[in-house]
Amino acid sequence: MAERLMVDTCTVERVVGETTNDETGEVQPLLETVYSGPCKLQNQSQYEMGAEAGGHMSVEQRSLVHFPVGSFQSKHGDLCAFTTSAAPGIAGQKYRLQGETPYRTFETAYRVYAVQEVA
Numbered sequence: 001m002a003e004r005l006m007v008d009t010c011t012v013e014r015v016v017g018e019t020t021n022d023e024t025g026e027v028q029p030l031l032e033t034v035y036s037g038p039c040k041l042q043n044q045s046q047y048e049m050g051a052e053a054g055g056h057m058s059v060e061q062r063s064l065v066h067f068p069v070g071s072f073q074s075k076h077g078d079l080c081a082f083t084t085s086a087a088p089g090i091a092g093q094k095y096r097l098q099g100e101t102p103y104r105t106f107e108t109a110y111r112v113y114a115v116q117e118v119a
Contacts, residue, residue, distance in 0.1 A: 002108040003068050006038040008085040010065070012097070014078050031079070035072040039065055040109075041082065041090055065095060067110040074101040074112050 012035040018027050042064045065080055078097040085091045095114035102111065 002066070003038065006040045006066060006068065006109075008039050008041060008082055008087075008090060009037060010039045010080050010082045011036045012072065012074065012078050012080045014075060034074075034078065035067065037068070037071060039067050039080075039082075041065055041085070041087075041093075041095075041114075061116075062098070063095065063114050063116070064111045065097065065114045067101075067112070069107050069110060071110065072101070074099075074110065076100060079117070080114060 011033055013031040014034045015029045016032045017030040019030055020027050043061065067074070074097050076097065076099050080095045080097055082090050082093050082095075094117040096117055098113040098115060100112075
């Protein structure tokens, strides 16, 4: 039943190394797709984290991304990009997953904390 609510789709990529651009000398991450399929974005609560840097306050709101049980095992730092969504404004958003896939008895979905990436 939980999967029926996963009407969005996303792709999760993991950094597996790095490469250097021969022309620019810029180091770029090598990414591997570890999941592509249904998911759901949800805010667990109005939890905010603030940080001050250079005299400016920034605020992040943590969210949860739900994945089907058994779909893959997330790792801290995985990148999740929403490709489609039933809600306006979510498709195209990117999140950094925070922590590994939690496991527990009678799991109905993998719920992984995520912080939105700022482009």
